[in-house]
Amino acid sequence: MNKSFIVDSTCNNMRIDRWLRNKLGMIPQGLIEKTLRLGKIKINKKKVKSSFKLKTNDKVNIFNFIFENKIVQNKKKFTPSNEIIKANEDLIIDNNENFVVLNKSAGISVQGGTKSKKNLIDIFSNSEIFERTKPYSVHRLDKETSGVFVMAKNRQTAQLLTSLFRLRKVHKTYLAICNGELEKNSGEWINNLIRNDNGKKIIEKAKTIFKVIDKNSNSTLVEMKPITGRKHQLRKQLFNIGHSIYGDKKYNSSSSSKRINKDLMLHSYQIKFMINDKKYTYRALLPDYFKKLLKIKRLNFINLK
Secondary structure: OOEEEEOOHHHOOOEHHHHHHHHHEEOOHHHHHHHHHOOOEEEOOEOOOOOOEOOOOOEEEEOOOOOOOOOEEOOOOOOOOHHHHHHHHOOEEEEOOOEEEEEEOOOOEOOOOOOOOOEHHHHHHOOHHHOOOOOEEOOOOOOOOEEEEEEEOOHHHHHHHHHHHHOOOOEEEEEEEEEOOOOOOEEEEEEEEEEEEOOEEEEEEEEEEEEEEEEOOOEEEEEEEEOOOOOOHHHHHHHHOOOOEOOOOOOOOOOHHHHHOOOOOEEEEEEEEEEOOEEEEEEOOOOHHHHHHHHHOOOOOOOOO
C-alpha cells in the first residue's frame, strides 16, 4: 500500500502513532515503530520516531505497508440510534463552546474497541452538538465507572485539557462503596502497581488521598482523590488492602460482592480545573443503583461536600 496524506489543522501536534491508528485502524504499536524505523512511513520525506508530533500541512508518505491478518483493519464505527443519542445528550451537565461535561452512565465505553462497540465518541459524533466539529477524548473513565466525563469540542481545547491532566492540574474526586470497614478514616495510599503491556511487566507508583464518609462493620463509603492516574488505580488499591469495591468482577476480595449488585460501585463525583484564571467545578449526581446500595448497607452520604 502506497499512500500520501496532508495533515489538517485538527491533527496539529498529534503523535504520528496515534494519527496512523485514526487513519488506518488499530495497528499494533510494535508494528508502527518497526515500520517507522524501516522508513516505510516518512514525514516530509524524513524518518521519524513514533513520538514525533505532526504539524498542520505536514506530508505523510506510506510505502509498501502491508497489513497482516492479525491486524484489526479500519475499525467499524458504532452507529447509534436517535434514542441512544438523545439519552446521552440528556446526561450533559455543561455544554459550552469548547467542551462538554456529562454524567456518564456505567456500562458504556469512552472509545470503541474490539470488546466494546457502543461508545461515547461515536455517539456524540452523531449528535447535533458536534455538528460542525467532533468530540475529543481528553481523559479515561472505565467502562463500568459512572460520573463526570469531559469531551473537548476542538483540537486546541483537547490539547490544553490533556496537558492539564498530564500536569496533574485537574483534580478528580471519586466515591466508592467497598467491602468491610476501613480501619483508618483518612490518609494516603501509596503503592507500586503492576500492569502488563504486551507481555511486559510494568511497575508504576500510584498515590491516592482518601477519606471515609461513612462506615460500619460491613461496608464503607469512601471518597478518593487520585494524585496519579494509573489504570484501574482506585480499584487495585482497595483490592490490595482487602476492601474491594462492590460489583468489581476483576479486582475482588469477597465473593459476596458479586451477588449484591451487578454494577460497579465506583462513581466519578467531581472534577475541578482552571482555564485562563477561570475555575470550573462539576459534580455528577449519584446513580440510583448506587444510592440503593447505600440504603441497603445503611451508609449515609449527607456529609459530602
